[in-house]
Amino acid sequence: MNYIIEGLINGILMGSIYGLTALGLTIIFGVLKVINFAHGSLLMVGMYVAYWAVSLSGLHPYLTLVVVVPVMYLFGYYLQDIVIKPIFKAEREVREPITVIIVTTGVWYILDNLTLLVFGPQYRSIQDNPLRGKMLEFGEMLISVPKLWGFFAAIITAGSVYWFLQKTRTGRAIRATSLDRDAASLMGIKQYRVYNIAFGIGTATAGIAGVTLVPFYNVFPTVGVLFDIKGFIIVVLGGLGSIGGAILGGIIIGLIESVGPQFMAATWTEAIVYGLFLLVLFVKPSGLFGVRYDW
Amino acid sequence: MAFLEVKNIDVYYGDVQVIFDLSLHVEEGEVVSIIGGNGAGKSTLLKTISGLLHPSRGEVSFEGNAIQAASPDKIVEYGIVQVPEGRRLFTLMTVKDNLVVGGYNSRASQHVDKMIDEVYTLFPRLSERESQLAMTLSGGEQQMVAIGRGIMARPKLLMLDEPSLGLAPLLIKNIFETVRKIADQGTTVLLVEQDVKHSLSLSDRGYVLEHGRVAMEGTAKTLLDDPHIKTAYLGL
Numbered sequence: 382m383n384y385i386i387e388g389l390i391n392g393i394l395m396g397s398i399y400g401l402t403a404l405g406l407t408i409i410f411g412v413l414k415v416i417n418f419a420h421g422s423l424l425m426v427g428m429y430v431a432y433w434a435v436s437l438s439g440l441h442p443y444l445t446l447v448v449v450v451p452v453m454y455l456f457g458y459y460l461q462d463i464v465i466k467p468i469f470k471a472e473r474e475v476r477e478p479i480t481v482i483i484v485t486t487g488v489w490y491i492l493d494n495l496t497l498l499v500f501g502p503q504y505r506s507i508q509d510n511p512l513r514g515k516m517l518e519f520g521e522m523l524i525s526v527p528k529l530w531g532f533f534a535a536i537i538t539a540g541s542v543y544w545f546l547q548k549t550r551t552g553r554a555i556r557a558t559s560l561d562r563d564a565a566s567l568m569g570i571k572q573y574r575v576y577n578i579a580f581g582i583g584t585a586t587a588g589i590a591g592v593t594l595v596p597f598y599n600v601f602p603t604v605g606v607l608f609d610i611k612g613f614i615i616v617v618l619g620g621l622g623s624i625g626g627a628i629l630g631g632i633i634i635g636l637i638e639s640v641g642p643q644f645m646a647a648t649w650t651e652a653i654v655y656g657l658f659l660l661v662l663f664v665k666p667s668g669l670f671g672v673r674y675d676w
Numbered sequence: 677m678a679f680l681e682v683k684n685i686d687v688y689y690g691d692v693q694v695i696f697d698l699s700l701h702v703e704e705g706e707v708v709s710i711i712g713g714n715g716a717g718k719s720t721l722l723k724t725i726s727g728l729l730h731p732s733r734g735e736v737s738f739e740g741n742a743i744q745a746a747s748p749d750k751i752v753e754y755g756i757v758q759v760p761e762g763r764r765l766f767t768l769m770t771v772k773d774n775l776v777v778g779g780y781n782s783r784a785s786q787h788v789d790k791m792i793d794e795v796y797t798l799f800p801r802l803s804e805r806e807s808q809l810a811m812t813l814s815g816g817e818q819q820m821v822a823i824g825r826g827i828m829a830r831p832k833l834l835m836l837d838e839p840s841l842g843l844a845p846l847l848i849k850n851i852f853e854t855v856r857k858i859a860d861q862g863t864t865v866l867l868v869e870q871d872v873k874h875s876l877s878l879s880d881r882g883y884v885l886e887h888g889r890v891a892m893e894g895t896a897k898t899l900l901d902d903p904h905i906k907t908a909y910l911g912l
Contacts, residue, residue, distance in 0.1 A: 557777045564764035569752030569781030
């Protein structure tokens, strides 16, 4: 019984971190209507920024958020402004431009290989870090402390992004653009600036995810790919464009991965994840928590 | 110098030319109607003025500024605001958020609360529905939100693209009365309509568009009395 409760708790914790890694994907898709194939690479960049920030400063990993969030926001903002925007402008008449997807794939390869070139292929993990390997003990149950921190980071991040989109002037402009970009520009909203901001926010959340991962996860140039596929499954499960859906989708995957192995061979959990993914696509293509109506 | 001046513009949709050497002007304080059948180029003309499309030849100027190459958000800052055809509300946002977004431009954003009160005075119905999603409103209410959203932007020139589209006759009458009220409060109005009788009867002047060209222009009264208009558009 204890094992199951422990599995449930760890599943929820790890799952919310999965959700956090996918949050940027769903934000960027919701506004730009483009699947960002470079999202895993943005997460990887976030992990490297966090890794170096922690290693060089020796601070508690979560204190480096002060550096990581603005750096990643600006990185995303200008990546969209300089690399992706020209393609959008060239394909103005297309609602979901395929060429932009191809460009993001290019960005993925360039970022991963640049990182390989600069930092080499070795696996890195932060030394002397106050969270590494820490466990909370409740009787016989063990709860990972860095994952608990990650859980709170995920909830706070998703909550803040949601609040920002609902209540601020810029947030409303972002929602309006995601629902009807031409109508939004008739309200005086600068469409491409909103795209830059949304991309910046999505990248910043990938940076936050990077900070939550480095205390217990190795950093290497292709680490993003592992989270990429999971991220796609999560946002489809939760509903593309839905912020709460990303976190809940992540938690579903986390639960399957942590509780599943107590009843079957661990490799079977993958089959359940992909099976659920297909089932959702067949039965409710807009996702479990997505909106049936178009944006 | 005219308030809004459109001079000899050609506009293409991809490879297809929709507007041919078209000129018109609107003076401050006027209500001007543009009438014509489907495919005459009315909506294309409005999209060109509001910057969603750009003319390949010719000029558009507003209060002396050339705007034919400006982006839509810039044109809103100048004071031209379009209420688009088919309403184009932000369907998954509340009525109030739709209105707030309408007042996004820098001339309006200081006055959002005051403008919302003004819109609610004009359409009391909307204040009852302010926290409902725009998607859940009836067609007439949606049109009220669309017009209210336009007013929120504090337009100097308000352009309405077929506000009567798809509404019941009684609602159409209401909408046109509201448009007249907005004009009486000092906003210049450019109205595109297929409902020729209603739109001309509240306008000062009108233009008739056929095949992307101005086929006729004049005061609303002369157009209403014109035999060609009577047979072609009023069915008399």
